[in-house]
Amino acid sequence: MTFAQIHPRKIALIGYDGAQSLDLVGPLEVFSMANRFTGPPAYQVILASLSGGEIVCNSGLRLAGAVRVADLPGDLDTVLLAGGDEQGLLSMRGSGIVEWLQARREVVRRIGSVCSGAFILAAAGLLDGRRATTHWDACENLAAFRPAVRLEPDAIFVADPPFYTSAGVTAGIDLCLSFVEADLGAEVALAVARNLVLFMRRPGGQTQFSAGLGVQAAATPRLRKLVAEITADPTGDLSLPELARRGGMTERTFSRVFQKEMGTTPAAFVELARVDRAKALLETSDWPLARVGERAGFGSLDGLHRAFQKRVGITPGEYRQRFGRVAA
16 A cells, blocks of 8 residues: 655644543554554644643543644644543633634644543534534533534544544544544554454444433333333334333323433434344344344335434445454
């Protein structure tokens, strides 16, 4: 493989006191490892903070040698902001980083965040009207903080160029691997993943957690049993009239109660549960896709494909290629 890039792409990883250490170290390792496979280095990684010097992470880890954000070069290719604790994020929102990001939005090819670093991008207005994600536990707060953001709480990472956001902590590694793949090709990205001994490379559309776990934790007893039943067996008649009957409510009441307690519609939850079941079957079996769709509760192969494209962002076949444990 050859690489036409003569000068290394400059990557700025911006942290602060209270930042999550893996939000900085994970991306750093990805880009540094990529340099091992490119001959001349493909990336120049610069650790930065508002004041420069040392960054004290929320784990107590101290990262030295950060340059001041104001001293970063003008030809940055990518800027990535780390997530962290609430106090650290508040200190960033009240600093000059918002104005700095707004000034750089037209000249930096990629501006992104890891975990709750999305709050900083949102504070700068960069995510208004755009798709974005963050740590699953912070999604509700981000939606309240900046309603204009088109939040995708299930995604591992979301690309809405030139802005990129990722879910919690290790999802920043997945995001940066996608950068490496875009810049240097799939072969290099896979080599990096192997050398970092990652269990799997996750596409951006893969959910952070299963549909059942996502809502069962918040469900009240009157719906928890029904939600568990749907998750355990998403096949058969799970239409609104049937679910309302099983819940002992009218259709209108059931829809309203389900939406209020679960944060999603009954139909959307059923689709997510079926996608989760299909994922498990794709990972562990060599069944034809039509059989997978049938056993997951989809009425047709076309329905399986449509749901995967919508919820996962890739086809069932592509998902099996990336995550299947059984050779198809």
